[in-house]
Amino acid sequence: MNWISNYVRPKINSLFSRREVPENLWLKCPECGTMLFHRELTNALNVCTNCDYHMAITPRERFTALFDGGLFTEVPVPPALNDPLGFKDQKRYPDRLREARKKTGEEGAMIVAEGEIARLKTICVGQNFAFMGGSMGMQVGNAIIAGVERAIALHCPLVLFSAAGGARMQEGILSLMQMPRSTVAVQMLREAGLPYVVVLTDPTTGGVTASYAMLGDVQIAEPGALICFAGPRVIEQTIRETLPEGFQRAEYLLDHGMLDRVVHRKDMRDELARLLRLLMNTTPPVYGDLPAPADAPPALPGQ
Template identity: 60%
Template sequence: MSWITEYVRPKIRGLLRRDVPDNLWTNCDSCSQMILTKELHRAMNVCPHCGHHMKASVPDRLAWTFDNGECTRIELPPAPVDPLGFRDQKKYTDRLKDARAKSHLDESLIVAHGTIGGHPSVVGVMAFEFMAGTMGAAFGERFVAAARLAVLQKSPLVIFTASGGARMQEGAISLMQMPRTTIGVQMLKEAGLPYIVVLTNPTTGGVTASFAMLGDVQIAEPNALIGFAGPRVIEDTVREKLPEGFQRSEYLLDHGMLDMVVKRKDMRETLARVIGLLMRTPVTPEGGKLEATPAATMPDAAPAAPAA
């Protein structure tokens, strides 16, 4: 080999090589366009080319939801780690350790409180990055704790859903969380407090079959997959071609399953407006609260009946 091959060529390659971070670019899940990761984060993980709403991490979701991104996470009650001693290809305990290491979270539901448009609020965010946001015994404990905190603070509870359903490693125990979370919703209703659900992509399985569809107001992000079973499973079962956009946010809105579909950039403002209406404490354009308006003097209140 000549000195050009052994010496000159490596030198030239070394001069031309630049250290490029692995996460500099991100591929859009929908249109496959390459997007600068920094630009994507500034756009709240919404593709600037096609408007597709990508998955969001728990810290990002909390930062986008609360005023100035400021909130306080609450300490949540512990739950049995491996109630069934389950094992498939790996031990369930090992899967939990891996999920915690990769996501930097301890479970699939994180709860925090702060203000949204000046309104004190309790927010629960499901972490799809933690075992696909599945629902187990720990999840049920956390959901009820969030409901109790909302009742204690006399605040609304907002839940962002993103889940593959019940956690198979906990068997029937995971299914028991469906009525358990329903009890948490009932606690809010008995206290006269708003329960708002924001459905994100995807929301499926036992989550959809329980607390995710019990909100006083049902909001969804655009084009989110929402359903119990997946479209392919349903198509194979009924042996019919499903309608275009079946189980997507816009389809469910057209068929009365949702109250509104809201873009991510408008979510905080929408939540603030909805909470203000339900709590009867609207917010001024400057962000300050107005006094609550008695129902009898509200513009849409029915006139008093004439005296007999």
């Protein structure tokens, strides 16, 4: 028995052999190609630290970063019919729903949450693009109405984060009916004198843009978000002309008066905290674990 061959050499090889690295530790930025470590990306709220490209983020991740202490309560949404039209293309509609629910862990494309932003009770509604492209179906309409009714019951503002490719074709006319349903729900908020703020994220297109996504008292967008009814490729093919650079992106729409703000994701919480308190005509936002004293003495010079 050769102990050098049987023991020493394998030991040396094991020390210097390449260790396998899990594939999910690094993510490539689709905009600039930078390789980003997963923890660094999570801490940056899925925003590239090199080029500031805003990647997709789930509603739950967004709510955790938005609400005080990351705490929120999910508002129940009435279930929608699974297959009202018996629709089938390459797959049956129930099979597509089953795959989307397994992939995202959610029952539908929209989630409603209740919590506090800088001590102000707020209802937030978030659209999940990973769930069949965030498409607007009956569950989305039910979620918006549930959020509006809860906001009215608590007399608090409602913030909606849109991310969708438009209406859901598998629900046909029933999907298009969510446009007037959501419009009536927004009107209910207005009649109650409550703010409705919309944050448009990439992408927000189709019937979603033509209804609840453009009805906010204040329209905010994330940098670089695609916001449109028909996409730029469809428009170019129709009019047979080259569109301006950045056409239908958030910054272009801000310059042309369709948006009020373009806000970086890391600044969204502070922006909403100030804006919602202003719209609710209440005191400025309070940060920290304890509320500010009612009769605080004036600060001395140099303090």
